[in-house]
Amino acid sequence: MRLSEMHLKTLREVPSEAELASHILLLRTGMIRKLVSGVYGFMNMGYRSVRKIEDIIRQEMDAKGGQEILMSAVQPAELWQESGRWYAYGPELWRLKDRNGRDFCLGPTHEEIFTDIARADITSHRQLPVNLYQIQTKYRDEARPRFGLMRSREFIMKDAYSFDKDDAGLDESYKKMFSAYERIFKRCGLDCRPVEADSGAIGGSNSHEFTAISEVGESEIAFCESCDMAATLERAEVVDAKPTGSEKDFLPMEDVHTPDSKTIEDVAKYLGISEDKTMKALLFITYNEDGEKDKYVAAFVRGDRELNMTKLINALGIPEHAIEFADEKEMSAVTGCVGGFTGPVGLHDCIVVVDSELPGQVNLVAGANKAEYHTKNVNYGRDYKADILVDLKTLREGDACPVCGKLVKTARGIEVGQVFKLGTKYSESMGAYYKDENQKEKPIVMGCYGIGVTRTLAAVVEQHHDENGIIWPISVAPYHCIITLINPKDDVQRELAESIYTSLQGMGVEVLLDDRTERPGVKFKDADLLGIPIRITVGKLAGEGQVEYKLRRDENKTVISAEEAVAAATQLVSQESDGRIYLK
Ligand code: ATP
Ligand code: MG
Numbered sequence: 001m002r003l004s005e006m007h008l009k010t011l012r013e014v015p016s017e018a019e020l021a022s023h024i025l026l027l028r029t030g031m032i033r034k035l036v037s038g039v040y041g042f043m044n045m046g047y048r049s050v051r052k053i054e055d056i057i058r059q060e061m062d063a064k065g066g067q068e069i070l071m072s073a074v075q076p077a078e079l080w081q082e083s084g085r086w087y088a089y090g091p092e093l094w095r096l097k098d099r100n101g102r103d104f105c106l107g108p109t110h111e112e113i114f115t116d117i118a119r120a121d122i123t124s125h126r127q128l129p130v131n132l133y134q135i136q137t138k139y140r141d142e143a144r145p146r147f148g149l150m151r152s153r154e155f156i157m158k159d160a161y162s163f164d165k166d167d168a169g170l171d172e173s174y175k176k177m178f179s180a181y182e183r184i185f186k187r188c189g190l191d192c193r194p195v196e197a198d199s200g201a202i203g204g205s206n207s208h209e210f211t212a213i214s215e216v217g218e219s220e221i222a223f224c225e226s227c228d229m230a231a232t233l234e235r236a237e238v239v240d241a242k243p244t245g246s247e248k249d250f251l252p253m254e255d256v257h258t259p260d261s262k263t264i265e266d267v268a269k270y271l272g273i274s275e276d277k278t279m280k281a282l283l284f285i286t287y288n289e290d291g292e293k294d295k296y297v298a299a300f301v302r303g304d305r306e307l308n309m310t311k312l313i314n315a316l317g318i319p320e321h322a323i324e325f326a327d328e329k330e331m332s333a334v335t336g337c338v339g340g341f342t343g344p345v346g347l348h349d350c351i352v353v354v355d356s357e358l359p360g361q362v363n364l365v366a367g368a369n370k371a372e373y374h375t376k377n378v379n380y381g382r383d384y385k386a387d388i389l390v391d392l393k394t395l396r397e398g399d400a401c402p403v404c405g406k407l408v409k410t411a412r413g414i415e416v417g418q419v420f421k422l423g424t425k426y427s428e429s430m431g432a433y434y435k436d437e438n439q440k441e442k443p444i445v446m447g448c449y450g451i452g453v454t455r456t457l458a459a460v461v462e463q464h465h466d467e468n469g470i471i472w473p474i475s476v477a478p479y480h481c482i483i484t485l486i487n488p489k490d491d492v493q494r495e496l497a498e499s500i501y502t503s504l505q506g507m508g509v510e511v512l513l514d515d516r517t518e519r520p521g522v523k524f525k526d527a528d529l530l531g532i533p534i535r536i537t538v539g540k541l542a543g544e545g546q547v548e549y550k551l552r553r554d555e556n557k558t559v560i561s562a563e564e565a566v567a568a569a570t571q572l573v574s575q576e577s578d579g580r581i582y583l584k
Pocket of ligand 2: 417418
């Protein structure tokens with residue numbers, strides 16, 4: 001493609017709403033275009049990279065027996081009502097009505113649709129196992145769409161669904177997808193780590209997220225260097241602190257005046273104790289399926305801990321959207337709590353959820369449910385009890401590994417994919433059964449497997465850029481090579497550039513010819529910004545048949561003959577264009 005003819009609009013200015021490098025660079029290169037918040041289109045260069053990621057996905061999915069289909073984005077509400085997710089998915093589900101008032105949604109994921117296919121088409125064990133997938137546009141009305149393609153409201157996803165006879169079959173299917181995912185992300189040039197994950201709104205038992213390591217990622221993961229424990233912070237178990245005493249150590253409760261001490265930090269300072277000798281209360285209200293206020297919840301963790309919302313939601317067995325922080329005044333009137341001074345003693349008419357380590361921590365300081373007062377020597381069993389006693393805390397760097405006891409580390413990353421063992425959750429609720437060898441009806445055992453195609457694109461840019469622009473891995477670059485023609489009016493230069501252009505095209509190299517009448521500085525800047533992996537500059541040395549050869553990822557420039565440059569580029573592209581080189 002000649003740049004003089006290409007539809008290309010790069011921006012010099014950093015778009016004001018963009019914070020992440022990937023968002024800034026994808027907008028500046030003109031690869032993506034924002035329509036409204038969280039809704040992006042792909043321009044020619046951007047769409048080429050999207051298709052390359054899709055092709056890698058297709059190859060690896062097909063290699064594991066996946067069969068590609070394409071279902072509609074519009075889905076009837078009835079299917080979601082059958083699975084129970086019309087309610088459970090909450091406000092993220094993009095709902096719409098047709099002219100007759102019938103309810104639909106734009107699919108955020110397709111478990112219901114694929115289960116519907118299975119129940120209609122699969123009747124016998126002879127049809128199992130099977131794996132169907134699609135690459136399709138998804139819709140989620142995210143509360144906070146941000147970071148460009150990272151968290152958008154419309155995005156491209158690959159979603160696959162496996163159907164098996166039994167759990168052993170599902171294990172096999174899951175393993176295949178797991179290994180396909182490892183290969184896909186490597187071939188895209190990503191440094192990615194699989195970690196154990198919570199299964200969230202999708203449901204099911206076992207799940208892993210694939211996290212592209214990045215400081216700016218929204219996922220937090222914990223891992224252990226002594227064993228292979230790796231999990232999202234949402235999911236990671238936390239080992240309870242050692243008990244600090246037992247019943248015989250219990251001291252009598254005593255109220256102390258603690259003016260202006262609403263936070264744990266204030267109280268600990270005021271009383272001259274460490275935060276781990278206190279108890280922290282967090283107050284919530286839940287909503288029922290009709291959206292009405294339902295129950296108050298008081299959750300307690302040790303003062304120095306952070307509450308893990310995912311664990312709380314799982315303990316309560318409610319969806320994420322059905323809980324929010326309580327209005328303290330309203331809650332106080334019903335339950336006896338006092339904002340900033342809430343403790344577990346004497347609370348009523350609310351669900352008390354207590355972190356599993358608190359019973360072992362004796363003589364803690366807790367709010368007295370009385371303004372400006374705390375109570376010393378509060379002890380589990382004697383002074384308060386839990387309705388639910390469960391691990392509620394968030395893992396921190398330096399905590400003990402829940403598997404081997406060594407110290408864990410934490411890191412941030414971008415969730416680019418997730419795999420789930422669904423089991424029979426959807427097949428039972430929606431009636432997808434098959435007949436086994438003995439003609440017995442059994443629910444189909446399912447797995448589901450998602451990759452955010454467009455989020456993967458953003459993650460690649462996040463991991464591969466510098467202050468001048470993108471540095472595409474060859475496997476997902478929109479073009480492999482750019483020929484920068486310094487002076488298009490110079491016949492010798494032009495002819496050499498044209499001949500390199502034709503030769504490279506003949507060798508299957510995807511090549512751009514920058515034949516625009518721009519200053520050389522502008523051309524170099526654009527080549528760097530666009531991140532084209534190989535640059536061949538045709539300038540003053542054209543008369544001697546010499547060019548400058550440079551890789552975007554290296555500082556080095558070499559002056560070589562045009563033939564050598566064509567050979568070098570062709571060789572590099574043949575080695576790296578399918579990304580298999582990154583599998584090693
Ligand atoms: P998140 O926790 O980031 O909201 P999720 O766990 O809800 O994501 P899944 O249901 O597992 O997402 O969807 C599969 C994949 O789709 C994710 O791993 C991610 O790569 C991608 N994805 C999910 N939500 C978005 C979004 N709003 N924008 C872009 N990609 C997304
Ligand atoms: Mg996920």
